[in-house]
Amino acid sequence: MVDEVGLHRLTLAALAERLGIRQPSIYKHIDSLAGLHRDISVQAKRELGDVLARAAVGRSGAAAISSMSHAYRDWARAHPARYEASQRMPTAGDIEDEAVSLAGIQVIADVLAAYDLAGDDAIDAIRALRSTLHGFISFETAGSFAMSASIDRSFGRLVHGFTVALTQWTDQDMPDATELPLADKA
Amino acid sequence: MVDEVGLHRLTLAALAERLGIRQPSIYKHIDSLAGLHRDISVQAKRELGDVLARAAVGRSGAAAISSMSHAYRDWARAHPARYEASQRMPTAGDIEDEAVSLAGIQVIADVLAAYDLAGDDAIDAIRALRSTLHGFISFETAGSFAMSASIDRSFGRLVHGFTVALTQWTDQDMPDATELPLADKA
DNA sequence: CCTATTTGGCTATTGACTATAGCTAAACGG
């Protein structure tokens, strides 16, 4: 239901009607609306994590990144509200939510492990890949890619571009250098 | 006010109280809550667009991308709810909103113009840069970067990585090739 | 088999919120 109507339009009244019960009866099954959102989020994180892990089975390096990225996008498009829910932060102390959130990140970390990045470099790469994928999916599902070019193609180039960036991931002295090799190209 | 309390927690009752008037009186100034959100969005798009344009003045290529990217992130962090509002799609036919939205994209397009990308390749690059920046900012403002590494450093590497990717932007035959040079590295 | 407890439903109601209707007084323009 949440993927049909959207996460923020999932009302307890409508949910009750679909279940054929009265609205207050829902509280026999959930704690609160926030609790329902939390439950949907945990479920969604588990599903997405499983999908990503399966997509990377038997592949490594750029092929694994590409396969996982496409699986990520496909799942997010098929289940937009669940995807949105999957990006909610766990509340502190919710160990089940924290565990399933970490498991999802770990899949990405494992796929990037082929690049032998150490310590903070690996964290930077994980953050970069998550950002890249999430940003693209956010815009796509919001309908924010208004220009006429193929969205599939744009995504392919984005993922390819990320794998290219990874090949020179540790070239730059961090933090805060802003003068970069291409500055003279303009 | 919206940056203090968050976009979805901006209630007309609280806004009226801050203005020292009664809640229904607000309707003498706005059409509806949705209309208020639209007005905030248009204002925010204009502000962000101006900030990005200023950041790129006098720079080109990777230096322009880096400067603009950091300005983007700084503005988004300083005004999280306005940033969120700035990402709303215009409703069809709202010409003012459509114009200011396009103007914001155009700044990014102009900065990327130094790379001489033609047609769809340029659109792919615009989408990629928007996705990269928006994804990172989304996670950062949501507090979703839980690991201990420096977020500033991660952002610097991400932006650097994007400029690296741009140097090989048209290397790959699109769409849908998945076998990439690094596949043997693992 | 019978009883105590749990489970899952119900009505009634509260409080927060958006939104409309209709009134009034001040400001402003020809």
Next chain:
DNA sequence: CCGTTTAGCTATAGTCAATAGCCAAATAGG
């Protein structure tokens, strides 16, 4: 200087989430 706009007001409706308190069916244990 009068008519119209502007900007406030009260009263009120309708939609939500959420709580309180009731009841009947299922279930588990002696």
